[in-house]
Amino acid sequence: MDILIDLYQWFADPAQWSGASGIPARLVEHVYYSALALVLSSAVAVPLGLLTGHTGVGGFATTSLANFARALPTIGVLFLVVLFAGIGLVPVVCALVALAVPPILVNTHEGVRGVEPRLRDAAQGMGMRGREVLMRLELPVATPLILIGMRTAAVQVVATATIAAYVGVGGLGRYIVDGQARQDLTMMLGGSVLVVALAVATTLLFAGLRRLLVAPGLRAETASAR
Amino acid sequence: MITFEGASKHYPDGTVAVADLDLTVETGATTVFVGPSGSGKTTSLRMINRMVEPTGGTIRIDGEDIRRQDPAVLRRSIGYVIQQAGLFPHRTVLDNIATVPLLLGWRRAKARARAAELMELVGLEPAQARRYPHQLSGGQQQRVGVARALAADPPILLMDEPFSAVDPVVRTTLQDELLRLQQELHKTIVFVTHDIDEAVRLGDRIAVFRPGGVLAQYAAPERLLAEPADAFVESFIGYDRGVRRLSFFPARDLSPHEDTVFDDQTRAEDARDIAEGHGSPWVLVVSAERIPLGWVGTDQLSRVPAGVPLGDLDLAPYGHTFNIGTDSLRAALDAAVLSPAGRAVGVDEDGRVVGVVSQDDLGTAIWSVTE
Known part of the structure; x- marks a missing residue:
């Protein structure tokens, strides 16, 4: 139980809550890298997934690429980019984007492909053009699956953004890296608790987004299907 | 008017979905494409809104080649x-119905007002406007489907096996509703089904397709049942086409007999004497308001003591009646076959007995109309 008391004292120390290396500052850094990576990944993966899903062209290439990207070790990508771009934000965000694109891309692609053919038939038969079928039918119907992809990506990104500390740009990973260097178990544990809490908060955020963005008619359906 | 001029659809693998179809669909009437699967009926329907492009021939709507129109504009x-x-x-019932008006660029408020009108037209409750499709029964969903198709008031309505996924009771209701709507709207309807009974019920004209996408016969339903063009059409229509054909002849030409209909206060021996005088082994007992009560045989009447009124006897159930003003010979025949007395009870629109028709009378009537 000593470790829990130590942990409590670590969190209770007022010095932890201020300054450039305090918890709030580290948290802001962490959230910033994660959000940036997620926004960039979505900006790439959602349009690409919509395109391949809608046209059916490049579906195999997309899925293969995504699986290849999944197999990349994030730390490897990080140091590879450091070789080209040097220490800083760029390698961190590149590594996180490589991590986040596959689940978003695959889910967007599958979400659009998964729209029932008779719905697409009805949409075209009523006189919708390709773009209208995509925006008025496929995108809204695929939204639940796209959000699940984004949630998976976000949780992975939040957990993995700790690597930013390796290249000296802060974030909650600092506590883990520094704690390891100093053999300070309490500090490592404190950092881990913060990361876990942020991951849980991320999940809650996506539950909220689902309520906001998914039509009620789909919510009941997907809730029972999943 | 929709005309198919040598329209055909050949697939690259050699399959022929539709072979050289020549057919004219009349404006304001319901034309049914019927046939077994693989007969090209759905493909032919989908050629009309260019969901399938023919590989040969021409399709015209009111004389104009449909290929000269943008498919999206044509479909709207x-x-x-x-x-x-x-x-x-993901859309409410109301917004589903408003789909085409919104595509046509109507303002949202106007599109929704139109959608609400259509809900009423197809018999949906206003309370269902805010519901989502998964909250509706199959029959209700199909009503929404019909409302959605009618939203922009198109002159032509294409219906591809719309009622095949609902249970038989709901299907009959939806068919009745469609007949009612069509009397009101006079759309040019092309309706695809594999169910010949549905075709006969709904169609002003029926096109029977045979496997291989060949038109086997194109005729009014009475004609189709009376004179199938060949053995394929005859077997597709089914063995009881003779009986089904009777639904096209009204029962009002029958002359029901009143002589053996008695009210429940009549004494048994009086009824027996009159019935035997007419050579009828059965009498029909009715109330003072001429509502049918049941049948009783003359042999039973001879066994009861004198003076007993008919109303005190055990009566055999009268089965179901037919309406002389509105029903067909088929309904009359059915009523006669199911009656324990072998006689059909004809009633007026208030359910009062007009008279009784024997199987002999029916036989004569059927013989004369189907000659």
Whole structure:
């Protein structure tokens, strides 16, 4: 139980809550890298997934690429980019984007492909053009699956953004890296608790987004299907 | 008027979906394409709104080649109803119905007002406007599907096996509703089904397709049942076509007999004497308001003591009646076959007995109309 008391004292120390290396500052850094990576990944993966899903062209290439990207070790990508771009934000965000694109891309692609053919038939038969079928039918119907992809990506990104500390740009990973260097178990544990809490908060955020963005008619359906 | 001029659809693998179809669909009437699977009926329907492009021939709507129109613009002017409705799950009932008006650029308020009108037209409760498709029964979904197709008031309505996924009772209701709507709206309807009974019920004209996408016969339903063009059409229509054909002849030409109909206060021996005088082994007992009560045989009447009124006897059930003003010979025949007395009870629209028709009378009537 000593470790829990130590942990409590670590969190209770007022010095932890201020300054450039305090918890709030580290948290802001962490959230910033994660959000940036997620926004960039979505900006790439959602349009690409919509395109391949809608046209059916490049579906195999997309899925293969995504699986290849999944197999990349994030730390490897990080140091590879450091070789080209040097220490800083760029390698961190590149590594996180490589991590986040596959689940978003695959889910967007599958979400659009998964729209029932008779719905697409009805949409075209009523006189919708390709773009209208995509925006008025496929995108809204695929939204639940796209959000699940984004949630998976976000949780992975939040957990993995700790690597930013390796290249000296802060974030909650600092506590883990520094704690390891100093053999300070309490500090490592404190950092881990913060990361876990942020991951849980991320999940809650996506539950909220689902309520906001998914039509009620789909919510009941997907809730029972999943 | 929709005309197919040598229209055909050949697939690259050599399959022929539709072979050289020549056919004219009349304006304001319901034309049914019927046939077994693989007969090209759905492909032919989908050629009309260019969901399938023919590989040969021409299709014209009111004389104009449909290839000269942008497919999306063409489709917005043609209502389209598919199997299981195909409603958008993320949209409310009201917004599903408003789909085509919104595509045509109507303002949202106007499109929704129009959608609300259509809900009423197809018999949906206003309270269902805010519901989502998954909250509706199959029959209700299909009503929404019909409303959605009619929203922009297209002159043509294409219906691809719309009622095949609902249970028989609901299907009959939906068919009745469609007949009612069509009397009101006079759309040019092309309706695809594999069910010949549905075709006969709904169609002003029926096109029977045979496997291989060949038109086997194109005729009014009475004609189709009376004179099938060949053995394929005859077997497709089914063995009881003779009986089904009777639904096209009204029962009002029958002359029902009143002589053996007695009210329940009549004494048994009086009824027996009159019935035997007419050579009828059965009498029909009715109330003072001429509502049918049941049958009783003359042999039973001879066994009861004198003076007993008919109302005190055990009566055999009268089965179901037919309406002389509105029913067909088929309904009359059915009523006669199911009656314990072998006689059909003809009633007026208030359910009062007009008279009784024997199987002999029916036989004569059927013989004279089907000659």
